[in-house]
Amino acid sequence: MNLESWRNDGVLIVGGGIAGLALAGALYRQGVPCELVERAPAWAPVGAGIVLGVNAMKMLRELGLADALENNARLLEVMSITDSDNRILARTNLADLQPRFGASLALHRSALHDVLLENARHVPIRMGTTVESAEEREESVEVRFSSGDTARFGLMVGADGLHSRVRELTFGPLPLRYSGYTCWRTVVDGGGTEVGGQEMWGVGKRFGLVPLDRDRVYCFAVVNAPAEEPDPASDRIHRLRKEFSEFGGPVPHLLDQLRQPEELIKNDLHEIVHRPWHRGRVVLVGDAAHGMMPDMGQGAAMALEDVWVLSQLIASELPLEETLASWMDRRKRRVRWVQNQSRRIGWVGQWRHPLACRVRNELTHLLPDSATTRVLARLARQRV
Ligand SMILES: Cc1cc2nc3c(=O)[nH]c(=O)nc-3n(C[C@H](O)[C@H](O)[C@H](O)COP(=O)(O)OP(=O)(O)OC[C@H]3O[C@@H](n4cnc5c(N)ncnc54)[C@H](O)[C@@H]3O)c2cc1C
Structure with missing residues (x-):
């Protein structure tokens, strides 16, 4: 199974969310044949807002998309935690990170979607289509679509979100954890x-x-x-x-x-904690692999990092098994840390006993601003 044979058979991306569209654009730029299927019959107005932290923006810069986004986004200089009376408990100074690591942005999700979709405009996209079954063959994965037709690919990428059908087809039903x-x-x-x-x-x-x-x-x-x-x-x-x-x-x-x-x-709010994220000719990225609590605002960032690393490895000279194993090796520790931190922050944020909440707030108030800023600096500094 060498690079050329599986790459020439093309990559099927299942799901046209942040991960799937970003991957489609990245693979197209590298000359890897790919196509995408999206379950929704048409693109509908997407979600509410989203925060793209320094590490998400770093990936979007690598993918050549940062400039297009900056025109439609608000520069975010600070994120504060306050109590319900609006007293400041902690501040993360994103402006302090900007000279070293670049901007953090806040924008409407539809603005992000538009930029990702435009970037993937040369990739064939089938709307209103999903994968019914996938069978591993010696040199390919054979996919049956909901439309009834079949096709063979060198690799199938599940970018179909938290409730991933590709994950279910590959690993069987796995329980999500409700927060x-x-x-x-x-x-x-x-x-x-x-x-x-x-x-x-x-x-x-x-x-x-x-x-x-x-x-x-x-x-x-x-x-x-x-x-x-x-x-x-x-x-x-x-x-x-x-x-x-x-x-x-x-x-x-x-x-x-x-x-x-x-x-x-x-x-x-659910999460999925499951490893590995690949088997045979199938790999999961973004929320399909590691949907997490949104409490660090890092889910899309992790999806973009997944995609960038995977696209780099697909373009390298490695055989498929090594490509996927190296990808998971690069991603697993960092993703696990973010997933665990997000769960902890959410858990503390949702405490329900008034006394415990008062103590929580006072302790948070004692934290220097630099403590929370350091967490993001660490994410921005580390290799993805
Ligand atoms: C309340 C909330 C707030 C958040 N805030 C932030 C934030 O501020 N910053 C941040 O970085 N992250 C945030 N996140 C996380 C972020 O939204 C996700 O991590 C990100 O959307 C994951 O992208 P994805 O492409 O993997 O999955 P998704 O965005 O879920 O996209 C999956 C795509 O696949 C399609 N699909 C689904 N099933 C199938 C199928 N069977 N066949 C074909 N297509 C299919 C879907 O229609 C969709 O288009 C937040 C999440 C929540 C819930």
């Missing part, structure tokens, strides 16, 4: 001139806000709740206003801006 908390996201009017984002810690709940531009703020609201709790649209806005009624600072004003319950995206 115990659920999240609503939306973008509301009212950006202003703030240069920073903020996460407000209450008791068993958090409220986050990140200005995207002068007119829009990305908001997220996290509460402890059982998985799959009913969330009727008729009661959604009222419920959120009630859940966060004790929050001060900008929260009452932002909650007042909510108009359409359908604009609130709800996700029960």
Whole structure:
């Protein structure tokens, strides 16, 4: 199984999210034949906001996409943690990192999607299509699509997110771990001139806000709740206003801006901890491999790092088995660390006992600003 034979058979990318589109563009640039299938019948307006930390931006620079993004994004200079009365507990000075590692950005997800899609414009994309089955052959993987036709590829990449079908086809059904908390996201009017984002810690709940531009703020609201709790649209806005009624600072004003319950995206927050991320001619990237808690804002960053390293290795002279083994070797320690840290931060952020929360907040208040900034500097400095 040498490089030429499997590379010439092409790469099938399953899933046109951040990982899949970024990989499609990267492989095209390297002259590796690839195609992509996306389950959604058409591209719909994508999500709410997203923060791209220094390491995500580093990857986007490597992929040649940073300039296009910077035109549609807000430079993020600081991220603060406050209590529910808006008292600052900790600050991460992203501006301090900028001279050494570059900018952190906040933007609408659809702006990121547009740039990734434009970059992958030469790659054939089949919408409304998924993979029904995949069988390993001696020199290829044979895929049957939901459309009924079949095709052979040298490699299949599962970039199909947390609930990955490719993962299930390759490793069987694997349980996701539910965090115990659920999240609503939306973008509301009212950006202003703030240069920073903020996460407000209450008791068993958090409220986050990140200005995207002068007119829009990305908001997220996290509460402890059982998985799959009913969330009727008729009661959604009222419920959120009630859940966060004790929050001060900008929260009452932002909650007042909510108009359409359908604009609130709800996700029960799950993660998947499973290794390995490859078997035979199949490899998983991004959330399909290691969907994590969003509490460090690092899921997309890890997906972009996966893609960049994998595309570099695919373009190198290694046989397939070595390509995938080297890729996993490069990625596993760093991803595990981020996944564990994200889970811990989320767990502490969602504490539900008032006394424990008071102690948590006081201890966080004692942390020097440099402590949280150092974590990001470490991520930016380390080899991906
Ligand atoms: C509340 C929340 C906030 C977050 N905030 C941030 C943040 O600020 N910064 C950050 O870096 N990360 C953040 N993340 C994480 C980030 O969104 C994910 O890590 C990232 O989207 C993963 O990209 P992906 O391409 O692997 O998966 P996805 O974005 O899930 O994309 C998967 C794609 O595959 C398609 N698909 C699914 N199944 C199939 C199938 N069977 N066949 C074909 N196609 C399929 C889907 O339609 C989709 O297009 C957040 C996550 C959450 C839940």
